[in-house]
Amino acid sequence: MLEPDVTKFQECVEACACAALAANGIVATPASGAADDGGEPQIAAFIGFGGEKVRGTLMMAAPFGLMRGAYPLPSADGCAPADDDVLDWSGEVVNQMLGRMTNSLVARGIVLVASIPKAIQVDKLWVSRSTHTSVCRLNLRSEGGGFGVWLDAVVSHGVEVFALPPIEAPSMAEGEQILF
Amino acid sequence: MMLKKVMVVDDSRTMRHAIAAALAGVEFTVLEAADGLEGLARIEENPDLAVVLCDVNMPRMNGLDMLSAVKRDPKNADLPIVMLTTEGQPAFIARAKAAGAKGWIVKPFKPEQLLAAVRKLAGAA
Numbered sequence: 001m002l003e004p005d006v007t008k009f010q011e012c013v014e015a016c017a018c019a020a021l022a023a024n025g026i027v028a029t030p031a032s033g034a035a036d037d038g039g040e041p042q043i044a045a046f047i048g049f050g051g052e053k054v055r056g057t058l059m060m061a062a063p064f065g066l067m068r069g070a071y072p073l074p075s076a077d078g079c080a081p082a083d084d085d086v087l088d089w090s091g092e093v094v095n096q097m098l099g100r101m102t103n104s105l106v107a108r109g110i111v112l113v114a115s116i117p118k119a120i121q122v123d124k125l126w127v128s129r130s131t132h133t134s135v136c137r138l139n140l141r142s143e144g145g146g147f148g149v150w151l152d153a154v155v156s157h158g159v160e161v162f163a164l165p166p167i168e169a170p171s172m173a174e175g176e177q178i179l180f
Numbered sequence: 181m182m183l184k185k186v187m188v189v190d191d192s193r194t195m196r197h198a199i200a201a202a203l204a205g206v207e208f209t210v211l212e213a214a215d216g217l218e219g220l221a222r223i224e225e226n227p228d229l230a231v232v233l234c235d236v237n238m239p240r241m242n243g244l245d246m247l248s249a250v251k252r253d254p255k256n257a258d259l260p261i262v263m264l265t266t267e268g269q270p271a272f273i274a275r276a277k278a279a280g281a282k283g284w285i286v287k288p289f290k291p292e293q294l295l296a297a298v299r300k301l302a303g304a305a
Contacts, residue, residue, distance in 0.1 A: 023288045024288070072194070072198065073194060073197055073198060073201065084193075088193050088194050089192070089194040091192065095266055096266050096288060098266070099265075099266025099267060099268070099286070099287065100266075102267065103267075103269065103286070106269050114237050114267075116191065116238070171268035171269050172284065173268065173286065174266075174268070174286050174287065174288060175286060175288060175290055176285075176286050177284065177285035177289070177297060178273075178283060178284055179283040179297060179300065179301070180277050180281065180282055180283055180284075
């Protein structure tokens with residue numbers, strides 16, 4: 001990935017992550033430094049994507065308790081949502097983050113195809129830098145705890161994504177609908 | 181009053197339940213399927229479906245392939261299918277329209293908008 005794209009991808013991930021979390025009822029803002037997980041179990045939710053010019057993985061890490069507390073559906077019996085439901089929803093949140101990123105890159109003519117999101121519970125998470133891909137790491141803070149968001153991406157040789165000319169047909173925005 | 185049947189095809193159980201919560205009640209009863217293959221089977225079993233809401237990115241069979249498979253059968257020609265997905269890429273939307281979809285909604289959906297769209301399509305079904 002060319003250096004100008006690293007910064008632009010960082011900004012893109014930050015905007016998309018904050019917007020996707022906000023749409024799911026979580027107010028999160030960029031923070032400096034990784035949050036201390038306090039030994040609490042974490043959720044790692046990730047989704048892959050591929051395309052002619054860009055491919056990679058987007059991952060979100062968050063405290064399990066934070067995601068459980070923010071789960072959007074009421075339970076019929078008043079109990080906390082089941083672990084499987086919290087994991088399922090976390091996968092959907094990272095899917096929505098990637099959706100926003102995908103839809104913003106369409107403006108540069110970049111077409112991405114997403115994989116199926118997956119979320120797992122982890123006791124300790126350590127993401128190390130790859131030698132051949134570019135990793136943007138974003139730390140977010142919310143009232144309920146910290147988030148980590150990683151974009152690990154490869155851009156085809158010589159392509160500067162954010163220098164590509166804008167195209168005329170933008171994607172639909174989140175929340176928009178059209179009936180044919 | 182006979183409730184109209186709406187089917188939600190999405191691999192996320194949370195999304196299926198959120199959509200069902202927005203629609204279920206006095207007007208609609210909501211069936212669920214977790215991927216395109218299951219969606220095809222449910223459509224075959226329920227010829228009285230009023231509307232299908234379908235995700236795109238799913239395991240086993242994605243929503244666009246399910247849409248094409250459903251519309252290849254002439255008896256489903258009038259069944260309204262709306263794609264409900266995080267994708268907003270024009271190429272995907274054009275493909276869905278060409279295959280016979282009746283609409284495209286980008287997640288996260290607005291419950292009142294979704295209900296209005298389903299009401300409109302169910303009324304025309």
